[in-house]
Amino acid sequence: NAGVTQTPKFQVLKTGQSMTLQCAQDMNHEYMSWYRQDPGMGLRLIHYSVGAGITDQGEVPNGYNVSRSTTEDFPLRLLSAAPSQTSVYFCASSHGNEQFFGPGTRLTVL
Amino acid sequence: RKEVEQDPGPFNVPEGATVAFNCTYSNSASQSFFWYRQDCRKEPKLLMSVYSSGNEDGRFTAQLNRASQYISLLIRDSKLSDSATYLCQYPPSGGSYIPTFGRGTSLIVHP
Numbered sequence: 001n002a003g004v005t006q007t008p009k010f011q012v013l014k015t016g017q018s019m020t021l022q023c024a025q026d027m028n029h030e031y032m033s034w035y036r037q038d039p040g041m042g043l044r045l046i047h048y049s050v051g052a053g054i055t056d057q058g059e060v061p062n063g064y065n066v067s068r069s070t071t072e073d074f075p076l077r078l079l080s081a082a083p084s085q086t087s088v089y090f091c092a093s094s095h096g097n098e099q100f101f102g103p104g105t106r107l108t109v110l
Numbered sequence: 111r112k113e114v115e116q117d118p119g120p121f122n123v124p125e126g127a128t129v130a131f132n133c134t135y136s137n138s139a140s141q142s143f144f145w146y147r148q149d150c151r152k153e154p155k156l157l158m159s160v161y162s163s164g165n166e167d168g169r170f171t172a173q174l175n176r177a178s179q180y181i182s183l184l185i186r187d188s189k190l191s192d193s194a195t196y197l198c199q200y201p202p203s204g205g206s207y208i209p210t211f212g213r214g215t216s217l218i219v220h221p
Binding site: 031033040041042043045048050056058090094096097098099100101102103104 | 118142144146152153154155156159197199201202207208209211212213214
């Protein structure tokens with residue numbers, strides 16, 4: 001099993017550009033989530049999903065959209081990138097209590 | 111009070127030392143906790159689960175103190191490779207789907 005995969009690994013955007021961070025898991029987990037991690041701030045939950053077709057907001061959802069059309073995929077969309085969205089983004093999936101994280105996407109917004 | 115609190119450190123220890131750090135929590139309904147290890151520029155990965163009876167895995171021991179509402183992680187005979195950030199987590203409770211993470215404790219093991 002590949003576990004949780006994320007693409008791209010690195011991305012540089014200009015302010016105002018949009019993009020989609022991809023996340024996929026092959027463990028048939030119902031729960032998936034997106035976090036951003038900034039120095040000194042820990043993991044902050046952006047959006048999460050408890051199953052296909054169901055999404056909800058986390059702690060810091062503004063500026064981000066998600067969808068969950070399949071169990072496997074949970075893309076995160078940045079609608080109009082801002083420098084404040086420069087961060088490391090982690091996707092995670094879970095069946096029970098343990099969280100499985102993807103390798104992360106390092107995003108820089110200029 | 112924040113739900114989960116950790117001392118950010120860094121804890122700077124020599125090789126071979128024993129080091130321990132705690133994670134305090136405010137949700138007393140939690141039945142299980144987890145410690146994750148996060149290496150620099152990498153994703154968090156599960157290190158150990160922590161239940162009422164505690165857990166030991168080689169040089170690592172995790173314990174739960176319900177009375178004082180904290181979990182601890184003890185590392186004996188520290189290795190250079192133990193240098194990382196250690197995050198605690200407890201699972202969703204009270205109808206929530208959202209797990210709660212601490213901000214992490216940084217450990218630096220030096221020669």
